[in-house]
Amino acid sequence: MSDRTETLRSQRTPYVLATVVRAERPTSAKTGDRALVLPDGTMEGFVGGECAESAVRDQALRLLASGESTLLRITPGADSSPLDGMVTVTNPCLSGGTLDVFLETVIPPALVTVHGDGPVARALVDVGRAAGFDARPAGAAEPPRPDAAAVVVATHGRDEEALLTAALRAGVPYVGLIASRKRGAAVTASLEDGDRVRTPAGLDIGARTAPEIALSVLAEILARRPAPEHAPAPTPAPREADQPEGGGHCCG
Template identity: 85%
Template sequence: MMDRAEALRGERTPYVLATVVRAERPTSAKTGDRALVLPDGTMEGFVGGHCAESAVRDQALALLESGESTLLRITPAADSAPLDGLVTVHNPCLSGGTLDVFLEAVIPPARVDVYGDGPVARALAGVGRPAGFDVRPAGAGDPPSPDAAAVVVATHGRDEEALLKAALDAGIPYVGLVASRRRGTAVTSALAGGDRVRTPAGLDIGARTAPEIALSVLAEILSLRPRPAGPVERAPAGETEGCCH
């Protein structure tokens, strides 16, 4: 299971690792049983029968949207006292028993493709990687990665228009140009969709050095990313006559 999880991380595929941390009989799942839930709803592994599987899948898909983790209790008890950090799902299956399943969302770090080899480009890698970004240097002829969260062009006048156009055409969520305000405006004004380019790239924090500029760019990428909703308690698993945990 963990080898499969490692392979998914290598492929930059998000997933939820579900681990049974408590099983109150009668349940078919035992403490320590695990399963992986993929974005398409596929489950690999075992955390119980149909009812438990449905509840785990439902909540795991919500967590993939929020990027958070939670403890899920699947119980036949009609009235369970709410607890912080615990999502409780009423399970009407006839087998009875209660399962506590820890759901850990594993989301790949945001990928940032950086064009250029100057001080700011190097600083983006030096600052970004310890901060949890997947910063990848890119050559002038390399297309943006389809799963990139951001493209930053820091080539200081070389191939800027072509690189920005490729990023815009690819629909990259954040496209930034490291340049002075005057030159950035001149470059982007001739581009279709140039108003989507953030230039000068980065939040205005008074940055002067290359690491400070890199920090301002990464902060802007964070500030503009979509705000996921928190995990929601989905509807309980549907009644299935005779199903089991």
């Protein structure tokens, strides 16, 4: 499982790691069983039968939208002792036992690509990594990655229009240009959708040094990122009439 999670991290694929932390018999899952839930609903591993798997998948997909983690209790009857922060799903499809499953959501850090090799460009990469971004230097001919959260151009006049145009066409959420207000306005005036380019990039915090400018740009990226969705309440448990023939003993 560790090799698989490392591969997902290197591919910048979000996932939820589901771990059974408590199994009250009779259940087919045991404490320590684990599974991965991917954004397309694919599950790899084992955390119980069909009904337990369905409950874990449904909640995991909600958590991928919010970026949150939670403890999920799957129980065949009313839970008389819910814990703070626990999500409880009443699922009569279980064989009579209760499962507590910790759902850990792993979201790749925001990818920030930086064009340029000057002091500000280097500071953007260094400060960005220290702040938890996936900040990477990019070459002049390197196209924007489809999963980039931000592209910052700090090339001091070299290839600026081409780099900005590529980022805008790729739909990158944040496109920034390191330039004076006058030069930045002149560059973006010739671009289609040039009003989407943040220039001078960064919040106005009185930044002067390269690290301060980098900090102001990263703060602006944070300020403009979309707010995460909050995970909605789980769907109601299936009614007895909806259960597969044979009752709860099929899926626990």
